[in-house]
Amino acid sequence: MYTSGIEKSFKTGMAYLAVSLVIAAAGAVYGLFGHGVYSYYMTYAFMIPLLAGAMPHLISVLSHIKDEGYDGRKDAAAVGKIFSGDTQAAVIAALTTGSLVKGALDIYGTTNRLLIAYPVIAALTVAASVLIAKKGTTKKPVYLLESPQDESGSDAYEYTSGDTAE
Amino acid sequence: MIKKHKALLAYMLVLAVFTTYVIMDTFVISRVYGEGSGSGTEAATQLEGETDSGSVDNGGTEQGTANSEQGTSDSKHKTQGSDRESADLGQDTGENGHKHGPGSGSKGTPPSGGHGPGSGSKGTPPSGGHSPKNGSSKSSDSDTESSSSSEKSASGSTGTSASTVASTAASTQDSYQDDNVSINLKEYNSNGTTVHVAEVSSDSQTYLKTAFAQGSYGKNVTATTSDIADSVDAILAINGDYYGAREKGYVIRNGELYRNTANAGAEDLVIYKDGSFGIINESEVSAEELLEKGAVQTLSFGPALIENGKVSVDSDDEVGRAMGSNPRTAIGIKSDGTYIFVVSDGRTDESEGLSLLELAEFMSSLGVETAYNLDGGGSSTMVFNGDIVNTPTGGGIGNGSGSERKVSDIVYIGY
Numbered sequence: 001m002y003t004s005g006i007e008k009s010f011k012t013g014m015a016y017l018a019v020s021l022v023i024a025a026a027g028a029v030y031g032l033f034g035h036g037v038y039s040y041y042m043t044y045a046f047m048i049p050l051l052a053g054a055m056p057h058l059i060s061v062l063s064h065i066k067d068e069g070y071d072g073r074k075d076a077a078a079v080g081k082i083f084s085g086d087t088q089a090a091v092i093a094a095l096t097t098g099s100l101v102k103g104a105l106d107i108y109g110t111t112n113r114l115l116i117a118y119p120v121i122a123a124l125t126v127a128a129s130v131l132i133a134k135k136g137t138t139k140k141p142v143y144l145l146e147s148p149q150d151e152s153g154s155d156a157y158e159y160t161s162g163d164t165a166e
Numbered sequence: 167m168i169k170k171h172k173a174l175l176a177y178m179l180v181l182a183v184f185t186t187y188v189i190m191d192t193f194v195i196s197r198v199y200g201e202g203s204g205s206g207t208e209a210a211t212q213l214e215g216e217t218d219s220g221s222v223d224n225g226g227t228e229q230g231t232a233n234s235e236q237g238t239s240d241s242k243h244k245t246q247g248s249d250r251e252s253a254d255l256g257q258d259t260g261e262n263g264h265k266h267g268p269g270s271g272s273k274g275t276p277p278s279g280g281h282g283p284g285s286g287s288k289g290t291p292p293s294g295g296h297s298p299k300n301g302s303s304k305s306s307d308s309d310t311e312s313s314s315s316s317e318k319s320a321s322g323s324t325g326t327s328a329s330t331v332a333s334t335a336a337s338t339q340d341s342y343q344d345d346n347v348s349i350n351l352k353e354y355n356s357n358g359t360t361v362h363v364a365e366v367s368s369d370s371q372t373y374l375k376t377a378f379a380q381g382s383y384g385k386n387v388t389a390t391t392s393d394i395a396d397s398v399d400a401i402l403a404i405n406g407d408y409y410g411a412r413e414k415g416y417v418i419r420n421g422e423l424y425r426n427t428a429n430a431g432a433e434d435l436v437i438y439k440d441g442s443f444g445i446i447n448e449s450e451v452s453a454e455e456l457l458e459k460g461a462v463q464t465l466s467f468g469p470a471l472i473e474n475g476k477v478s479v480d481s482d483d484e485v486g487r488a489m490g491s492n493p494r495t496a497i498g499i500k501s502d503g504t505y506i507f508v509v510s511d512g513r514t515d516e517s518e519g520l521s522l523l524e525l526a527e528f529m530s531s532l533g534v535e536t537a538y539n540l541d542g543g544g545s546s547t548m549v550f551n552g553d554i555v556n557t558p559t560g561g562g563i564g565n566g567s568g569s570e571r572k573v574s575d576i577v578y579i580g581y
Contacts, residue, residue, distance in 0.1 A: 086174040110411035
């Protein structure tokens with residue numbers, strides 16, 4: 001079964017957008033009960049999945065939506081050689097969680113030195129992803145494999161819905 | 167699906183577990199770094215990080231006994247009095263160790279003048295600061311010795327001091343007076359908010375003290391203001407700076423240094439051995455230097471509300487990023503050495519609360535020369551003679567439920 005890269009990228013982007021909205025709503029509700037005490041980390045936590053998750057996917061979709069035959073998976077895969085969809089999700093999760101926890105602690109008026117772990121975890125995740133990619137141990141996405149061209153110029157591979165193309 | 171993303175799922179699980187630990191570490195897990203003001207004469211300076219948990223100095227047993235007996239019966243006060251003797255002795259020794267002792271003359275001397283001991287002939291405020299109506303801040307050794315001796319007696323080493331104080335004390339719902347201390351409670355309405363003010367005059371700065379929750383210095387070691395006040399037989403108490411909610415900021419209490427980690431840029435209130443107040447910036451002076459200069463207490467919350475008689479906050483200043491009006495707690499000193507304890511209500515239908523600027527202006531109208539903002543919001547509590555004076559909102563959201571929040575420490579007047 002063929003699943004277009006644009007469609008998949010759109011779905012992923014929308015998922016991140018939904019997550020952003022949920023976090024924004026949670027921050028707003030938290031603010032309602034904060035007696036006017038607020039934290040930028042709480043208020044703007046939604047920006048992380050929005051900017052690092054939803055925007056890249058949705059911009060990609062919007063910029064190529066009129067390109068007939070455009071396969072967004074190839075663009076995504078170029079990045080995906082280093083940063084898989086899972087890596088992206090992991091980094092976004094670490095940073096967003098850290099931001100929310102930091103915000104909650106700020107509003108309560110307290111601190112915790114362990115908070116530094118969140119950006120460190122995110123950075124280590126990226127670093128590990130880069131290292132693994134450099135060593136060539138990442139599993140190459142199937143659509144990046146050299147493929148025989150048929151006479152019409154299209155790839156002979158048949159994509160399946162299980163392909164990762166974020 | 168799960169198989170394909172099992173690494174990501176494992177990652178998320180680890181993240182969730184770690185986050186749970188961070189939250190538990192912040193709000194639940196208690197770590198005792200050292201005993202509080204009742205640490206006794208051999209109490210060593212305990213700095214955070216030197217001991218991780220469960221560190222108990224020589225005063226620990228007695229303090230623990232005191233704590234375990236709190237709130238059980240009337241006789242507990244005698245026990246606590248005895249334990250406070252240990253605390254006071256510890257403080258005296260600490261002060262002597264730092265070459266500073268009570269600057270007052272002998273306690274028990276009736277105050278000259280009407281409104282409190284020390285006014286007029288009992289002494290003058292030290293230059294460069296504002297001190298209570300104590301005696302000369304440059305007391306002689308003999309003065310100090312005499313005072314220490316008196317302090318020991320007053321603190322109940324013979325088991326008679328507390329009763330002596332009690333027998334001479336005259337107390338009403340809004341006032342307290344004995345030979346050494348005079349306290350008057352007043353209630354104001356400012357900016358749609360009920361503000362509770364306690365004016366304290368005394369013949370010695372040694373009655374202005376601080377106490378840790380459960381008698382111990384540590385993280386997440388908390389108790390309500392009224393419970394802590396009860397444990398030390400405080401006449402008047404307000405919540406302190408909630409040092410336990412932060413990992414930085416100087417903590418010097420009753421002459422002992424507990425935390426020397428500077429919170430860059432933070433303004434601290436320093437109470438010196440002569441009872442004077444000072445505002446310092448932690449970026450500019452170390453905790454050790456403060457001790458050398460005679461600091462007995464530091465309160466690290468802020469900001470300073472009034473310095474040298476001038477309001478030092480504006481409408482943009484807030485605690486962290488707290489906007490609007492809230493319950494507040496503040497402490498100040500007037501030019502005549504009278505201590506001013508202020509707790510404002512807020513977050514209730516009856517009281518909106520005060521902004522920092524409103525609080526500063528209110529205290530300025532009382533003639534306060536130096537004022538400092540302490541932990542507010544749900545923590546704001548004033549206790550007088552064992553009764554809660556204000557309407558704490560620590561347990562509810564804008565409901566004025568009167569429930570107290572547990573805090574790390576209090577500032578109090580007591581023996």
